[in-house]
Amino acid sequence: MNNTQDTNQKRRQFLLKGAAVTAAAVAPGVMLHTAVVAKPLGEAVTDAVRWGMLIDAAKCADGCDSCVQACNDENGLDLLQKPQGQAEDLWDQQIPKWIRNVKVKDNLSGHVTNLPMMCQHCEEPPCVDVCPTTASFRRADGIVMVDRHLCIGCRYCMMACPYKARSFVHDVVEHKLTRAPRGKGCVESCNFCVHRLDDGQTTTACQDACAKEGHDAITFGDLNDPHSEVSQALKEQSSTQIRADLKLNTGVRYRGV
Amino acid sequence: MMKKIYFREWGLESRSYWMLLVVLAAIAAIGGLAALYMEHNGHWVTGMNNQIVWGTPHVFAIFLIVAASGALNVASIGSVFNKTIYKPLAPLSALLAIALLLGGLLVLVLDLGRPDRLIVAMTTYNFKSIFAWNIILYNGFFVIVGFYLWTVMDRKMKCYYKPAGVTAFVWRLVLTTGTGSIFGFLVARQGFDAAIMAPWFIVMSFGFGLAIYMLVLMDAFKRDQRPLGDAIMRKLKGLLAVFVAANLMFMVTFHLTNLYGTENHAFEVFIMLNGGIYTALFWIGQVLIGGLLPLAILFHPTLSISRGWLTAAAVMVVVGGWLTIYVIVIGGQAFPMAMFPGKTIIESGFYDGVDGMAASYIPSIPEVLLGLGGVAVALVVTVIGIRMLKILPISLADEVADPHASA
Structure with missing residues (x-):
């Protein structure tokens, strides 16, 4: 019992x-x-918003690289280290760069302009057209980016981009940020700090850094919203697209170029 | 009445056959190790960078893929255009086409950033991408040419011979159009953006493929001491001369078209005058070795009769062809993109062609080894194929191949 x-x-x-x-x-x-x-994160983005940027080259200060530094910091690019045994100059040509400073001189007048170059977030992106696996894609809100799960590292998008905006990850990635995952053998480029936008923020790291320096050369926002700062600024004065002849309807516009 | 032509497996002495196979397999294995090394470390161990994104492996891969479709041409002349003298040449033509494509694709795939994701490329398609279409075209080529080879070799399949031959011919034209279009569609780069790229690649394929075919045919027959008459070689020689000349014509047309438009003058000056290594390779490799010298040999009344000189001409077409692809693919990337027309880039944080400077690229040893590995794979497949299957005719002596040759 x-x-x-x-x-x-x-x-x-x-x-x-x-x-x-x-x-x-x-x-x-x-x-x-x-x-x-x-969470709203689970919701798909819509084309109600089109993210875009206006860069006023006249305000872009000579010798300033705060936008570049901010981008490197925000997206963990500064965590990438030169592989042992690689020459400094060769590695500099291989390390990913999402935004870079460019200085151009007019051939006729000699006028010099400073400007940052990055992915222009085209409405008709050649990188998306050529990608065999749809890894290179354009979100409904206008952001052009790479699906790192689908990218096979063929680099055809790098061949097709008229702005040389894309980089290939040439080395094993030891350290990375949760908000900017990356791995060896894939292609990447500026994504307008998409992690911030998806988190409800409305600025990019480069824009913040430029404003902090007091230059205010970068204005970012919703191109579909006529009242947004970027739309207002674009409406006020004329602006240009780089390689406008390709008719890609870029999301990044320039003034003073 | 033509004599009946018999085919037999390559009768090379066993020891020589295995020695040949071991040497080729060793080169292929070294190529494999090179790929493993690059894959393990990442592309930083290569000469490639964010400016020159397609390096030497692409040159090998594109050369082999283009040559593959061209190698099939010999068969097509027989099966599609009914030229009897070419019919005994068909099995080797189809086998070489498959082998060269396999070698080229291996190199291409092993140079991907993520070759382990090949299954993604096979299952997720963007049909606006010519690359995606090429994946289908390449896979289809294996199936169609494989089937065609079957119809050529199996009497029971005779009824499918003609349709298979025509399909293979059309497919190969579309395939090379696709390969050429990879570059033709790159609107942003002045070195590529041209519709002529597609037909030019087809013409190149005729030459590269035939040159490789002739080299393999002559070597295989010599090693096995099978008679190879002048009648057949005269035909192939004449054909090669026409293809080399046509290639030169397309090259001239491409550059003349560029020279007409002011916007492309800088690119033409780069390739023809001040592009350093690319200028040298253009004139010495593309024009001289790949064009004028073989043409001079092939049209020469006495030299062109000599097998030695004929071999030299074919080798030149191959080497010059490889260098042509090098100038097109790497030279086209090295030339800075015209992002700001009317302006000069005087400083850049990303090598945007400061003061018009070309992007730098020095091929690394693993890249070259991977490419050579692809060539070795193609030859291994060919050697095994002709050994195991009845690919080669027992004789291609004049009285067998073309009884009216002397007439």
Whole structure:
């Protein structure tokens, strides 16, 4: 009789423990799942917004590279280290750069202009056209980026981009940021700090850095919203697209170039 | 009445056959190790960078792929255009086409940043991309040419011979159009953006493929001491001369078209005058070795009869062809993109062609080894193919190949 009670007791305890373990294992999944669904992050972006940028080259200061530094910092590009044994100058040609300073001189007048160059977030992006696997894609809100799960590293997009905006990850990536994942053998480029935008923020790192320096050469915002700062600025004065002849309808516009 | 032509497996002495195979397999294995090394470390160990994104492996891959479709031409002349003398040449032509494409594709795939994701390329297509179309065209080529080879070699399949031959011929034209279009569609780069790229690549394929075909044919027959008459070689020689001349014509047309438009003058000056290594390779490699010298040999009344000189001419077409692809692919990338027309870039944080300076690229040893590995794979497949299958005719002596040759 005692034996039977003991056995029953043990069975009850086992079942209770089992239930507790199961609950402990399943609950966070259920909770997390609910939490993710509840966040706007789970919602697809729409074309109600088109992110875009105006760069006023007249305000871009000679010798200033705060936008470049900010981009490198924001997107973890400064975490990439030169592989052992590689020459400095060769590595500099291989390391990814999402934004760079360019200084151009007019052939006739000799007028010199400074400007930052990055992905121009075309409405008709040649990189998206040529990508064999749809890894290179344009979001509904105008951001052109690379799906790092689909990129096979063929580099055809780098051949096709008229702005040389794309970089290839030439080395094993030891350190990276959660917001900017990357891996060896894939292509990447400026994505307008998409992690910020998806998080509800409305500025890019380069824009913030430029404003902090007091230059205010970069204005960023929703091109579809006629009241946004960028739309207003574009409406006020004329601007140009780089390689406008290609009719790509770029999301990045320039003034003073 | 033509004599019946018999085919037989390559009868090379066993020791020589295995020695040949071991040497080729060793080169292929070294290529594989080079690919593994680049894949393990990342592309920083190569000469490639963010300016020159397609390097020496692409030159090998494109050369082999273009040559593959051209190698099939010999068969097509027989099966599609009914030239009887070419019919015994068809099995080797189809086999070489498959082998060269395999070698080229291997190099191309092993140079990807993520070759492990090949399955993605096979399952996720962007049909606006000519690359995606090429994946289908290349795979289709294996199936169609493989089937065509079957119809050539199996009497029971005779009824499918003609349709298979025509399909293979059309497919190969589309395939090379696709390869040429990879560059033709690159609107942003002055070295590439031209519709003539597609037909030019087809013409190049005729020459490269035939030159390789002739070299393999002569070597395989010599090693196995099978008679190879002058009648057939005269035909192939004449054909090669026409193809080399046509290639030169397309090259001249491409550059003349560029020279007419002022916007492309800087590119033409780069290739023809001050492009350093690319200028040298253009004149010495593309024009001289790949064009004028073989043409001079092939049209020479006495030299062109000599097998030695004929071999030299074919080798020149191959070497010059490889250099042509090098000038087109790497030279086209080295020339800075015209991002700011009417302006000169005087400083840049990303090598945007400061003061018109070309992007730098020095091929690394692993890249070259990978490319040579691809060539070796193509030859291994060919050697095994002719050894195991009845690919080569027992004789191509004049009285067998073309009884009216002397007439």
